[in-house]
Structure formats: structure tokens, C-alpha cells
Amino acid sequence: MKEYKSEQIRNVAVLGHAGDGKTTLIEGLLYSVGLIDRMGKTEEGTTAMDFDPEEQNRGISISTSLAPIEWKGAKVNFLDIPGYFDMAGEMAGALRVVDAAVIVCSATSGLAVGAEKAYKACEQNGVSRVFLISKMDRENANFTKLLSEIQDKFGTNIVPLQLPIMRDGAFVGYVDVLQKKGYEFQGKTVKEAAISEDLALELEELHETMMEAAASVDEALMEKYFEEGALSDAELISGIKAGIRSGELVPVLCGAGTIAGSIAPILNLAVDMLPAPSGTFACVNAKTGAAVQRSVSDSDKFSAFVFKTMADNFVGKISYIKVISGVLTDAVSPYNATSERTEKLNKVFTMLGKKQIELPALHAGDIGVVTKLASTNTSDTLSDPSEPVRYNPIIFPEPVIAFAISADKQGEEDKVFSGLARLAEEDPSFKVYKHPETKETLISGQGEMHLDVIASRLKSKFGVKAKLSDPRLPYRETIRKKVEAQGRHKKQSGGHGQFGDCWIRFEPVLDSGIEFEFVDAVVGGVVPKNFIPAIEKGLRESITKGVLAGYPVVGIRCTVYDGSYHAVDSSEQAFKTAARLAFRKGCQLAGPALLEPIMRVDITVPDEYMGDIIGDLNRRRGRILGMNPMSDGQQISAEVPESEMFKYATDLRSMTQARGSFHMEMARYEELPANLAQKIIDAAQKDDDEEE
Numbered sequence: 001m002k003e004y005k006s007e008q009i010r011n012v013a014v015l016g017h018a019g020d021g022k023t024t025l026i027e028g029l030l031y032s033v034g035l036i037d038r039m040g041k042t043e044e045g046t047t048a049m050d051f052d053p054e055e056q057n058r059g060i061s062i063s064t065s066l067a068p069i070e071w072k073g074a075k076v077n078f079l080d081i082p083g084y085f086d087m088a089g090e091m092a093g094a095l096r097v098v099d100a101a102v103i104v105c106s107a108t109s110g111l112a113v114g115a116e117k118a119y120k121a122c123e124q125n126g127v128s129r130v131f132l133i134s135k136m137d138r139e140n141a142n143f144t145k146l147l148s149e150i151q152d153k154f155g156t157n158i159v160p161l162q163l164p165i166m167r168d169g170a171f172v173g174y175v176d177v178l179q180k181k182g183y184e185f186q187g188k189t190v191k192e193a194a195i196s197e198d199l200a201l202e203l204e205e206l207h208e209t210m211m212e213a214a215a216s217v218d219e220a221l222m223e224k225y226f227e228e229g230a231l232s233d234a235e236l237i238s239g240i241k242a243g244i245r246s247g248e249l250v251p252v253l254c255g256a257g258t259i260a261g262s263i264a265p266i267l268n269l270a271v272d273m274l275p276a277p278s279g280t281f282a283c284v285n286a287k288t289g290a291a292v293q294r295s296v297s298d299s300d301k302f303s304a305f306v307f308k309t310m311a312d313n314f315v316g317k318i319s320y321i322k323v324i325s326g327v328l329t330d331a332v333s334p335y336n337a338t339s340e341r342t343e344k345l346n347k348v349f350t351m352l353g354k355k356q357i358e359l360p361a362l363h364a365g366d367i368g369v370v371t372k373l374a375s376t377n378t379s380d381t382l383s384d385p386s387e388p389v390r391y392n393p394i395i396f397p398e399p400v401i402a403f404a405i406s407a408d409k410q411g412e413e414d415k416v417f418s419g420l421a422r423l424a425e426e427d428p429s430f431k432v433y434k435h436p437e438t439k440e441t442l443i444s445g446q447g448e449m450h451l452d453v454i455a456s457r458l459k460s461k462f463g464v465k466a467k468l469s470d471p472r473l474p475y476r477e478t479i480r481k482k483v484e485a486q487g488r489h490k491k492q493s494g495g496h497g498q499f500g501d502c503w504i505r506f507e508p509v510l511d512s513g514i515e516f517e518f519v520d521a522v523v524g525g526v527v528p529k530n531f532i533p534a535i536e537k538g539l540r541e542s543i544t545k546g547v548l549a550g551y552p553v554v555g556i557r558c559t560v561y562d563g564s565y566h567a568v569d570s571s572e573q574a575f576k577t578a579a580r581l582a583f584r585k586g587c588q589l590a591g592p593a594l595l596e597p598i599m600r601v602d603i604t605v606p607d608e609y610m611g612d613i614i615g616d617l618n619r620r621r622g623r624i625l626g627m628n629p630m631s632d633g634q635q636i637s638a639e640v641p642e643s644e645m646f647k648y649a650t651d652l653r654s655m656t657q658a659r660g661s662f663h664m665e666m667a668r669y670e671e672l673p674a675n676l677a678q679k680i681i682d683a684a685q686k687d688d689d690e691e692e
Contacts, residue, residue: 001068001070001075001350001357001359002070003359003360003361003363004074004075004363004366005298005363005364006276006277006278006296006297006298006363006364006365006366007276007278008073008074008075008276009074009075009077009276009277009363009365009366010074010075010076010077010099010100010270010271010274010275010276011077011079011097011098011099011100011277011322011365011367012076012077012078012079012098012099012100012101012102012270012274013078013079013081013091013094013095013098013100013101013102013127014026014078014079014080014081014101014102014104015081015083015091015101015102015103015104015114015115015118015121015122016083016103016104016105016112016114016115016118017083017104017105017106017112017113017114017115018060018061018082018083018084018114019060019083019106020083020104020105020106020109020112020114020115020134020135021104021106021134021135021256021257022061022080022081022083022104023042023047023049023050023061023080024041024042024047024134024257024258025102025104025132025134025255025257025263025266026047026048026049026067026078026080026257027039027040027047027048027049027257028256028257028258028259028260028262028263029067029069029078029263029266029267030048030067030069030352031188031260032188032260032261032263032264033069033070033071033267035048035067035069035352036048039258042059042060042061043059044059045057045059047353048067048352048353048355049061049065049067049080049353050062050065051065051353051354053460054453054456054457054460057456058453060082060084061080061081061082061083061084061087062082062084062087062453063082063087063090063308063310063426063427064079064080064081064082064090064093064094064308064320065079065080065351065353066078066079066080066320066350066351066352066353066367066369067079067080067352067353068350068351068352068357068367069267071267071268071270071271072267072268072271072272073271074270074271075366076267076270076271077350077366077367079094079097079098079367081094083114084447084449085114085117085446085447085653085658086445086446086447086448086449086450086453087429087446087450088397088429088446089396089397089427089428089429089430089446090308090429091118091121092394092395092396092397092429093307093308093378093394093396094307094308095121095122095125095127096125096305096307096322096394097305097307097322097367098127099127099128099274099275099276099277100127100128100129100130100244100270100274100275101118101122101127101128101129101130102130102131102132102266103115103118103119103122103129103130103131103132104132104134105131105132105133105134105146105150106133106134106135106138106146107133107134107135107136107138107141107142107143107146107254108135108138108139108140108141108142110145110146110149111146111149111150111153113657113658113659114658115131116153116659117658119154123247126247128244128245128247128274128275129247129250130244130250130251130252130253130266130269130274131150131158131250131251131252131253132252132253132254132255132263132266133146133147133252133253133254133255134255134256134257135256135257136164136171136254136255136256136259136262137170137171137256137258137259138256139169141171143163143164143254147160147252150252154250157213157243157248157249157250158250158252159206159209159210159213159240159249159250159251159252160177160206160251160252160253160254161176161177161178161210161240161251161252161253161265161269162174162175162176162177162252162253162254162265163175163177163199163202163203163206163254164254165182165184165193165196165199171254171256171259171262172184172185173185173190173193174254174255174262174265175195175199175203176265177203177206177207177210178207178210178233178236178237178240180203180207181195182194182195182199183261185259185261185262186261187260187261188260188261188264189261189264190261190264210236210240211225211230211231211236212225213239213240213243213249214231214235214236214238214239214240214243214249215231215239216243216248217239217242217243217246217248217249218238218239218242221235221238221239237272237273240273241272241273244273244274244275245273245274245275251269251273253265253266253269276365277296277364277365277366278296278365279295279296280293280294280295280296281293281294281295281296281324281325281391282391282392283303283381283389283390283391283392284389284390285387285388285389286335286337286381286383286388286389286390287388292389294324294325294389295325295364296324296325296364296365297325297326297364298326298327298363298364299326300325300326300364301325301326301383301384301386301387301389302323302325302326302327302328302332302334302382302383302384303323303324303325303326303381303382303383303384303389303391304321304322304323304324304328304334304362304381304382304383305321305322305324305379305380305381305382305391306319306320306321306376306377306378306379306380306381306382307320307321307322307378307379307394308320308378308426309376309377309378309425309426310426311422311423311425311426311461313461315356315371315372316371316372317371317372317373317376317425318351318369318370318371319369319370319371319373319376320351320367320368320369321362321367321368321369321370321382322365322366322367323362323363323364323365323366323367323368324364324365324391325364326364326384327361327362327363327364328345328348328361328362328368328370329348329360329361329362330345330346330347330348332345333345333385334382334383334384334385335382335383335384335385335388336373336375336376336380336381336382337380337381337383337388337389337390338376338377338379338380338381338390339375339376339377339380341374341375342385343373343374343375343376343382345370345373346370346371346372347370347371348360348361348362348368348370349368349369349370349371350362350367350368350369351368351369356369377425377428378394378425378426378428379393379394379428394428396428396429397429397446398663399429399430399431399444399445399446400444400445400446400447400648400649400662400664401444401445401446401447401448401450401451401646401647401648401649401650402442402443402444402445402471403442403443403444403451403468403469403470403471404440404441404442404468404469404470404471404472405420405441405442405443405455405466405467405468406440406441406466406467406469407464407465407466407467408464408465408466408467409465412464412465415462415463415464416441416458416464416466417432417441418462419458419461419462419464420432420441420443420454420458422461422462423454423457423458423461427454429445429446429450430443430444430445430446430450430451430454431443431444431445435471435472435474437474437552438471438472438473438474440471440472442471443468446649447649447650447653448647448649448650451468452468455467455468470646471646473596473597473642473643474551474597475549475551475594475595475596475597475672475680476546476551476552476553476554476594476595476596476597476669477546477547477548477549477551477552477553477554477587477592477593477594477595478508478553478554478555478556478592478593478595478671479506479507479508479553479555479556479586479587479590479591479592479593480508480590480591480592480593481507481508481590481591482505482506482507482508482590483505483506483507483586483589483590484503484504484505484506484586485503485504485506485582485583485585485586485589486501486502486503486504486582486585487500487501487502487503487504487577487578487579487580487581487582487583487585488500488501488578488581489501489574489575489577489578489581490569491574492569496568496569497566497568497569498569498571498573498574498577499565499566499569499570499574500531500563500565500570500571500574500575500576500577500578500579501527501563501564501565501578502527502535502560502562502563502575502578502579502582503560503561503562503563503582504535504539504558504559504560504561504579504582504583504586505521505557505558505559505561506556506557506558506583506586506587506590507556507557507559507590508555508556508557508590509555509556509557510555514555514557515543515554515555515556516539516540516543516553516554516556516558517556517557517558518536518539518540518557518558518559518560519557519558519559519560520532520559520560521559521560521561522560522561522562522563526562526563526564526565527560527562527563527564527565527575528565528570530572531565531570531572531575532560533572534572534573534575534576534579535560535575535576535578535579536579537576537579538575538576538577538578538579538580538583539558539579539580539583541576541580542579542580542583542584543556543583546587546592547584547587547588547592548592548593548594548677548681548684549594549680549681549683549684549685550684550688551594553587554595554669558583560579563578593671593672593677594671594672594677594680594681595669595670595671595672596641596642596643596669596670596671596672596676597641597642597666597668597669598639598640598641598642598666598667598668598669598670599639599640599641599642599645599664599665599666599667600637600638600639600664600665600666600667601617601622601637601638601639601640601645601648601662601663601664602635602636602637602662602663602664603617603635603636603637603638603652603660603661603662604630604632604633604634604635604636604660604661604662605633605634605636605652605656605659605660605661606632606633606634606656606659606660607633607634609633609655609656609659609660610627610634610636612655612656613636613652613655613656613660614636616651616655617636617638617640620640620641620644620645620648621640621641621644622638622639622640622641622644623638623639623640624636624637624638625637625638625639633659639667641670642666643676645664648662648664649662
């Protein structure tokens with residue numbers, strides 16, 4: 001593959017709902033230009049883009065893959081983005097480096113929520129958009145119905161550039177609205193064909209609509225259109241191109257990934273009308289912190305952004321990069337401002353699925369890969385060591401679900417944790433951490449399937465089997481009434497004995513911000529001052545494990561007010577033991593209670609799902625705090641016990657057809673209802689019995 005300058009490059013993401021034909025579209029493009037000999041199938045795991053064993057086993061795309069296609073003197077870097085919402089982090093990374101996106105919608109299933117989310121994400125990232133109505137070769141394909149749905153959802157700036165030609169229910173060709181010509185499929189190519197009368201009438205209306213749309217994006221074109229009532233072909237194309245690049249116009253194409261001739265227009269559109277990398281990008285000087293810029297130009301200082309990382313058992317770490325400025329060759333030793341290390345390059349590549357294609361250089365605006373960078377991860381910036389810069393990192397979606405993970409076989413814990421660390425380099429949208437209280441290792445991500453994929457990859461890539469389970473909740477214990485208890489420790493075993501005696505008052509603290517308070521109220525020296533710290537230490541050690549189910553005790557005030565000692569046998573250890581005895585006795589008498597964590601949850605949903613969401617929250621023992629109107633629906637604020645929210649991400653997705661989202665954070669602890677508390681206590685007792 002030869003070198004391409006920025007004006008010859010197009011970086012295009014392929015987005016849409018899972019199963020709507022994104023990978024099949026790219027497979028068809030690769031076949032149509034001769035990069036593959038035969039068409040693979042996603043369900044069989046034989047496509048060029050789905051090369052990961054997990055993708056092949058599941059028949060779905062899991063991670064972003066790259067397909068560079070040379071066409072008409074240009075290179076189009078297609079990024080195949082998974083459509084499953086559990087893989088949302090892949091879209092976040094890709095949209096940082098592309099200038100345009102093809103949003104694929106299935107003609108058989110209508111406008112799906114995945115396409116809606118992709119459109120919104122493109123808007124937020126300033127990415128030009130194109131709709132492809134796919135699967136036109138399938139039974140019950142309905143171009144007109146889906147086009148209407150898209151226009152109803154996104155507005156009148158949605159303009160079709162093609163109309164399908166259907167014959168006896170079969171998709172046999174298309175009409176080019178700009179050229180006013182019909183084409184029928186002939187193998188990998190097309191031949192010009194006559195346009196039927198009904199399509200000719202529709203074509204005239206669409207061509208007029210297209211002319212109005214093109215004129216609307218430019219004042220000079222608008223004036224000419226009003227004066228003369230028409231635009232020249234060159235002016236029409238110029239207006240459409242400007243509208244696409246500004247986002248004011250969104251063209252619609254039709255096609256089928258299995259019909260090579262139907263998708264070649266996507267390549268023509270990409271080269272002729274989609275934007276090339278250009279402009280300036282804000283960054284900071286890594287040495288001074290000053291705001292600077294880098295322009296998409298070969299003559300500017302080198303800088304590149306890492307938007308994806310893969311761990312390959314044979315190649316090692318593979319870093320997907322976009323060169324923002326300058327030129328990258330294997331003679332460059334880029335500096336990583338994040339890790340503050342200079343990296344050594346071996347070669348510069350691009351990727352066709354899993355196939356590496358060596359390149360002499362990557363110019364400004366181009367996408368490619370480098371391998372075996374020791375200190376470089378996703379979101380890092382590589383730059384000229386003489387003027388190192390740093391770009392803003394990718395903002396990945398926050399995890400919404402967590403599971404405890406452990407080795408299936410005893411002794412393989414280290415292999416699990418090292419594998420998870422490697423996978424976290426690949427996918428920053430999932431987190432690995434150890435819970436400070438339960439001591440469980442937790443992984444959190446975008447959904448149940450996301451975490452199941454992580455566990456499966458541990459086995460396929462690192463040869464270690466892990467099991468997932470619901471995480472333990474960090475319950476708390478407290479007391480509900482004031483009591484007094486004596487702790488007396490006396491032991492004689494030859495020589496000096498042990499003696500410690502203290503009376504302690506235990507009472508609940510109403511201030512929720514205080515977990516433990518110790519008060520020394522001893523008078524008259526009945527307990528010497530030098531033993532008071534030992535009593536406090538014994539109590540502090542005791543509150544880590546309560547009397548009901550072994551959870552930490554909070555909201556308790558302990559006042560030592562009386563006791564006795566022995567001049568010879570008393571010691572710090574004896575009084576620490578006495579304090580522990582008093583604690584257990586006192587807590588058992590003071591009305592111990594279990595507390596559960598309560599979460600503050602903010603849920604954003606379209607209006608039509610409000611009733612279902614509120615009813616579901618009530619079933620989860622939630623309390624509705626309020627509702628606020630949002631641009632895309634309503635935000636419901638509620639407080640819900642954490643125990644009821646383990647798999648809420650999955651349930652919310654199901655209830656709202658994946659249109660709902662939520663954010664959750666810890667609010668406080670509240671007393672657990674007695675019937676539920678008893679189950680926790682019984683389970684803790686059972687665990688203790690099994691350990692014994």
C-alpha cells in the first residue's frame with residue numbers, strides 16, 4: 001500500500017445497531033475492490049473484520065477493526081464499530097479519530113435505537129453523517145418506510161441520494177438522484193438502466209428537494225436558486241458536499257452488503273463528498289502546560305493519538321494511532337508525555353482485520369498501527385521529543401454493572417489478575433479493583449455480556465478460567481439503644497497473671513457522619529491513664545466485626561467510666577482484651593441492627609417509559625425524590641437500596657429498549673428491614689459454620 005497525504009485520506013466509522021449489517025457492509029466493500037477472494041459471514045465467524053476468537057464463537061463484533069481501502073486515488077480508512085451497547089467504549093475511541101460516519105440501518109427492522117445513539121454521538125463529536133439503508137436484498141425490505149422514520153426522527157436535513165430499483169420484490173439496482181440515472185447490478189459492477197415512470201416522478205421531486213437543500217447551506221447558492229430557480233450540476237454537488245461536511249445535510253444511500261455493486265457508491269461518496277482530515281487540534285505543551293495547537297500538516301511537528309490498544313499473544317501490544325501532525329516513519333523515536341518515556345518503533349503498519357500491512361510512512365491525518373510500545377496505552381499522545389504535547393484523553397462511558405471475579409482453580413489468582421490488567425489496557429471501559437471492605441476483586445463494565453466477554457478472553461488469551469458472581473454488599477451494623485457493660489479479663493498461669501476490668505457505656509450516635517467516638521470519663525484513677533489507649537485500641541479493633549453478621553459497626557459512642565486494675569497483673573494487653581469483651585456484651589444488649597447501603601440514582605428515560613420505570617423503582621424499595629424535564633425525556637431522581645440494583649443496567653435496557661441511562665452513587669446507610677436482615681444474618685452464620 002502506498003503513502004497518502006491528508007487530502008487523499010478519509011477516516012470513516014461504520015456505526016449502527018447490532019445485527020444491522022455493518023460488518024457485512026465492509027466485507028462487501030473488501031470483496032468489491034478485490035481485497036478478499038470471497039465473502040465471509042458474521043454468523044459463521046468468517047469475515048475479515050471479526051477475527052478475534054470471541055467474535056468468531058459468538059458471531060458478533062466485539063472490538064473495533066480497521067479496513068483501509070484504496071479507491072480513486074484516495075485511501076478510505078473504515079473503522080468497523082461493534083453495535084452492542086456493552087461495547088460502547090469502542091465507539092467512544094473511534095469517534096475521536098474519524099471525520100465522518102456511515103450509520104447502517106436495516107431495511108427489514110426499521111430505525112433501531114443503536115442508530116439513534118450513533119447519530120447523537122456523531123453530533124456531539126462533530127462528525128459528518130451518512131445513512132445506509134442496508135439489507136435491501138432481504139424479504140420485507142422497505143426503503144420508503146425506514147426513510148420516513150429517519151426523517152421523522154432527525155428532521156428534514158435527511159436527504160436520499162439514491163432510490164432502490166425493485167423488481168418482483170428483488171433489489172436489482174438503484175437510481176442516482178444527483179445524476180438522474182438508473183443502474184442495475186451486474187456482478188461486482190453496475191450497468192446503466194432505464195428508470196420506470198413511477199420512479200421518474202419520485203426522482204424529479206427528490207432532485208428538486210436536493211437542490212433546495214444544497215442552496216440552503218450557502219447564501220450565494222440560495223440567492224442564485226431564488227433568482228434562477230435552479231443550480232448547475234457543479235453548484236449542486238458543491239452545496240451537497242458543504243452541507244455534509246458541516247452536518248447540515250445527511251445523505252441516505254441504499255444497499256446490501258452481499259451485493260457488491262450496490263455498495264460501491266459508498267466509496268464514491270466517501271472520496272468525493274466526505275471530509276478529509278484538516279484543521280487544528282488543541283493540546284498542551286507537556287513541559288510547560290501551556291495551551292498549544294497542532295495542525296493536520298506534514299510540515300508541523302509530529303504528534304499522534306492512541307485510540308485503541310490490542311494485546312496479541314504473538315505480536316504483543318498493538319497500538320492503533322491517528323497521526324495528527326507531521327509524518328511517522330520507523331526512523332522516528334516518539335516521546336510519550338503520559339508515561340514520560342521515549343518509545344522505539346520497529347515498523348509502521350496499517351491493518352486489514354488482523355493482517356498487518358507494512359507502510360513506508362503515515363502522514364498527517366492517517367490511521368495506522370505500531371507494535372510493541374512498552375509504555376504506551378489508549379488515550380496516550382506520541383509526539384516529537386523536542387516539543388512534546390498531550391491531547392485530551394478519550395472520555396469512556398462509566399461502568400454500570402459489577403461482578404466479583406475469582407480464579408476457578410485455587411492457585412491461579414495471580415494469572416487472573418495479570419490477565420485482567422492486560423485486558424484493561426485493551427478496553428478502558430471496564431475497571432478492575434479490589435473492594436476495600438469485602439476484599440473481593442471486582443470488575444465493572446457496560447453490561448453482563450461485556451463482563452462475560454472479559455472472562456472468556458481470560459481463558460482464550462491467557463489460558464486461565466475465571467468465575468463471575470454477584471459481589472458481596474458492604475453492610476454495616478449499629479446499635480439502637482444505650483447500655484452499660486463490663487469487660488473483665490482475669491487469667492492466672494504461673495508468674496504474672498493478666499487482669500483488666502472496665503465498664504463501658506455504649507450508645508448510638510445520631511450524627512450520621514460519625515462512625516466511632518471514644519470518650520474517657522474515668523475519674524479517681526480507678527483505671528490508670530496509661531491503660532486508656534489500650535481500651536480505645538481494643539474497641540477500635542472490635543468495631544471491624546459486629547455481633548450480628550460480622551460487618552463493621554458504625555454510629556457508636558463508647559464511654560469508659562469505671563473499672564479496676566491490679567498493680568502487678570494489669571497490662572495494656574489485658575485491658576485491650578477486657579474492652580473487646582465489653583464490646584461484644586454491650587452490642588448484644590444494645591439492640592444491634594444491620595444497615596444497608598442506599599444509592600442515589602438519576603435515571604434519564606423518554607417520556608413514554610416513565611410509568612414503567614417508577615413502578616419498577618417502587619418494587620425495588622426505592623423512594624422517588626423528584627423528576628426533571630430533559631431535552632430527551634425525563635430525569636427521575638430516586639434513592640434505592642444497593643442490593644436491588646445489581647443488574648439494573650440490564651433491566652433498564654430491557655424496559656426502555658436501551659433508550660434509558662442512569663448514574664448511581666452512594667448516598668448513605670439505612671436500617672435493613674427485619675425480614676431481610678435475618679436472611680443476611682443466617683447466611684453469615686452458615687458461612688462461619690462452614691469455615692469451622
